[in-house]
Amino acid sequence: MDFFPALSEPLLYLAPMAGVTDSVFRRLCKEFGADVMVTEFVSAEGILHRNQRTREMVAFAASERPLGVQLFGADPDRLAAAAAAVVDWVTPDFIDLNFGCPVNKVVCRHGGSALLRDCPLLEKVAGTVVREVAPVPVTAKIRLGWDAATINATVTARLLEAAGVRVVAVHGRTKEQGYSGEADWDEIARVAEAVRIPVIGNGDIRTAHDVRHRLQTTPVRGVMIGRGAMTAPWIFRQAKALLRGLPDFPEPTLEEQWNHIIRHCEMAVAEGDSEPHTLASLRGQLMAYSRGMPGGRQLRSRLQQVTRLEQVRDLAAEHVAQAPNLEVAGMAA
Numbered sequence: 280m281d282f283f284p285a286l287s288e289p290l291l292y293l294a295p296m297a298g299v300t301d302s303v304f305r306r307l308c309k310e311f312g313a314d315v316m317v318t319e320f321v322s323a324e325g326i327l328h329r330n331q332r333t334r335e336m337v338a339f340a341a342s343e344r345p346l347g348v349q350l351f352g353a354d355p356d357r358l359a360a361a362a363a364a365v366v367d368w369v370t371p372d373f374i375d376l377n378f379g380c381p382v383n384k385v386v387c388r389h390g391g392s393a394l395l396r397d398c399p400l401l402e403k404v405a406g407t408v409v410r411e412v413a414p415v416p417v418t419a420k421i422r423l424g425w426d427a428a429t430i431n432a433t434v435t436a437r438l439l440e441a442a443g444v445r446v447v448a449v450h451g452r453t454k455e456q457g458y459s460g461e462a463d464w465d466e467i468a469r470v471a472e473a474v475r476i477p478v479i480g481n482g483d484i485r486t487a488h489d490v491r492h493r494l495q496t497t498p499v500r501g502v503m504i505g506r507g508a509m510t511a512p513w514i515f516r517q518a519k520a521l522l523r524g525l526p527d528f529p530e531p532t533l534e535e536q537w538n539h540i541i542r543h544c545e546m547a548v549a550e551g552d553s554e555p556h557t558l559a560s561l562r563g564q565l566m567a568y569s570r571g572m573p574g575g576r577q578l579r580s581r582l583q584q585v586t587r588l589e590q591v592r593d594l595a596a597e598h599v600a601q602a603p604n605l606e607v608a609g610m611a612a
């Protein structure tokens with residue numbers, strides 16, 4: 280990948296998250312120092328049918344570069360045609376192939392993690408897309424394997440490398456695990472040792488110290504952060520400071536957190552359709568932000584109901600004023 284060798288520091292990726300990592304959220308994470316962005320996964324068929332929703336999903340701002348558009352599908356020629364169409368429409372810095380999605384409606388059509396148990400097809404998909412979009416780089420995101428009995432990420436990564444894939448991100452869980460249990464970083468390390476292309480480790484990174492720990496103890500060339508960035512997008516700024524040996528970056532104050540939340544909502548509303556609809560679609564993100572805030576349960580139930588920006592601003596002011604009297608609710612979301 281052209282931007283990859285140029286960077287001497289490890290790369291901090293924002294993980295692709297459907298319904299979360301839209302352009303607004305990606306730009307916010309970029310401001311906090313995330314290095315690489317990947318769009319949420321987009322179906323190759325949606326691209327080929329040129330539907331409007333799909334077009335919106337692959338759109339991004341220049342400030343988000345380097346950015347990859349993530350595609351899923353199972354038919355090598357259809358995926359290659361979709362990748363070529365995306366390159367034509369939006370000229371991303373790379374195309375990312377999703378070989379990790381565990382969702383049934385994707386897997387039963389042989390997409391996402393289904394390809395982890397069909398290595399010949401996975402190899403064919405990757406090779407066909409690489410040839411079709413060259414010289415645009417192709418990267419891939421995989422899981423450890425289908426289930427605990429068939430862990431094959433090392434084999435998969437080698438096949439992808441041989442097919443011309445330039446970077447592999449590994450989520451340290453199997454398809455069967457979904458999001459349960461803990462990411463297995465020993466296995467991620469084995470993958471990174473098995474291939475020459477850069478491996479990006481992914482799973483359960485919640486703090487800047489987690490970032491440094493994983494980079495120090497495994498041979499990954501970067502880390503990818505998902506849910507940790509939903510709750511605390513400033514993790515990128517904190518991690519960069521820590522990696523550069525600067526003093527610990529303090530946690531943002533409650534007021535700073537609310538300023539960020541309000542800004543996120545304002546940007547989303549400015550670019551969305553209706554204010555109530557946009558705020559409803561941000562609910563999951565608002566719940567994530569409220570994790571660990573004082574008075575969490577009550578706060579969350581009020582956040583669930585907001586339909587106007589003004590309500591978010593009022594809630595913020597009220598919450599900051601009351602905070603000294605509220606208990607910290609812990610991290611249950």
Ligand SMILES: Cc1cc2nc3c(=O)[nH]c(=O)nc-3n(C[C@H](O)[C@H](O)[C@H](O)COP(=O)(O)O)c2cc1C
Binds near residue numbers: 318320483507
């Ligand atoms: C709400 C949500 C949506 C996700 N959507 C995608 C997706 O579109 N493409 C993908 O490759 N992974 C997707 N993932 C998986 C994440 O990219 C990441 O691999 C996973 O959350 C583990 O990393 P984390 O522990 O840092 O969250 C999604 C995860 C979540 C929680």
